[in-house]
Amino acid sequence: MTSSASLPDVAQLLPDLYQLVEIESPSGHAEAISRVMDVVEGWARALGAEVQLLAGGTRSFLFGEQQRPALILTHADTVWPLGTLEGMPFRVEGDRVYGPGTYDMKAGIVSAIHALRAIHASGGWPAGGLRLLLTPDEEVGSSSSRVHIEAAAREARAVLVVEPPVADSHALKTGRKGVGSFVVTLHGIASHAGNKPEEGASAIAEAARLIPAIHALARPDAGTTVSVGLIQGGSAVNVIPATCTLTIDVRVSSLAEGERVTASMHALTSSDPRVRLELSGGLNRPPFERGPQTMALYARAQALAHTLGFSLTEEVVGGGSDGNFTAPLAPTLDGLGAPGDGAHAAHEHVRLDRWPYHVALLTALLREV
Structure with a gap:
């Protein structure tokens, strides 16, 4: 079993999550979304990333030598309008952190960045490299970013989507309608x-x-x-x-x-x-149909979770994500973001007692896929 000392410290995760949540970024508000992307770009550049600015507002961050890299999918937009923070502020209550966009999916972005930091600190990028794609319009159908998502998936050896797990669980998403x-x-x-x-x-x-x-x-x-x-x-x-x-x-x-x-x-x-x-x-x-390549990725994630000290499960869910676009093109595993509940709801939150385990899992998967 991996000791809790090897897990990321919530005290290190929270400031980055606070920074992103405090920048409200509703779909369709290009300037606000760009501010979130600027922060993430700064984090990525500090790790030596090559930055690509793509049409429609998508940004791509490349880590290491790119030979069929593992692709991490994230999005910067949320469903919440400007001004939501006034009545729904970022706050920590016990083992939960609340606020608009925490669970879906700004904590997922933070998970990815901290996983990348851990890999970078351990001595270098895995063979083939890693790619982080940050899109501006997932919540409204990804009309501008779909072409970039599919192009990146065609070049990827695997796709890890840091949308949150199934609500209030450790369940990853192995298929979507x-x-x-x-x-x-x-x-x-x-x-x-x-x-x-x-x-x-x-x-x-x-x-x-x-x-x-x-x-x-x-x-x-x-x-x-x-x-x-x-x-x-x-x-x-x-x-x-x-x-x-x-x-x-x-x-x-x-x-x-x-x-x-x-x-x-x-x-x-x-x-x-x-x-x-x-x-x-x-x-x-399109439907993200559960297939053998996804289930092989899930089996590896399940084994890694066991070494980290928690049990992982999986589900097929009704909601869509950008993983729907990649699943027909590359092995795709979804739900690798921060556990919690309340997507698109006033009680949206992340579970701080579970989040470090999922960051450690994402880190381990990125090292191995």
Whole structure:
């Protein structure tokens, strides 16, 4: 067993986490996100990293000789708007540290930096080198960074994603559902609801007929969920509604299910010939399907965790990450960030009693993969 003396000191982790959390960085706010990236770049340069500034705001930090490096995936954006710290301040309460973006995923960035520092201090980078990719838009679908993530994965021997583990556990993520969003817009005909309702064609009524058919596309036994999450329509209570929009969330465990749902969505038709149906959207993250290469990485992580004195488990989860993009291209293991709970919620926090073990695990994996 590894003694606790070999684990990183929480007192060293916390100041770096505080520095990142105090820079609020909501998705879409390029200047704020850049400030987080500037801090991380400073840390990386202190370790001798070669820095690459990529299109769309992504930054890449290269450590050691690059011959199929191990890739660490991180993101600088959070879901929290500017000003959140006023009502949700960074604070330590017992064995938990709270604040916006702590768990998802600024503590993951700090984990990666401290792992890199430990490796650097021990005498040099592993053969093949290491690469840290820091992206600006993971929380909103990675539209600008996806091309860089996939390009880096094609060159990598393995991908380690420092998103947090499964909430309130030591469970890594060995698979994720593919994520999609569709928008169905119905265009009907407006008319006076009292005087001439027969001249109108209700977009809302047609939406009501379509919703059961859309929900019927779900196949829970195959891991497929389909949910109409937003409905917007009508202009006034005394007007036959001319427009209605349905926004639909889709989660799939396999590419085949993604293709089936996509084809079925495109086959939707209006039962009222006076109402025109318009469809947009699709899958924006492919499924991260659990495969033998990921499970081999997990088995190694599990063995290393045992030597560090804790038990590791794994799960397939419904939420997406940038690991969805890399899993088809390189062996990928997710959930290697800081343990805690409350992603996107007011009780977001990191478990300080568990965090050092996961930093030590990440360090060991980076040395060995």
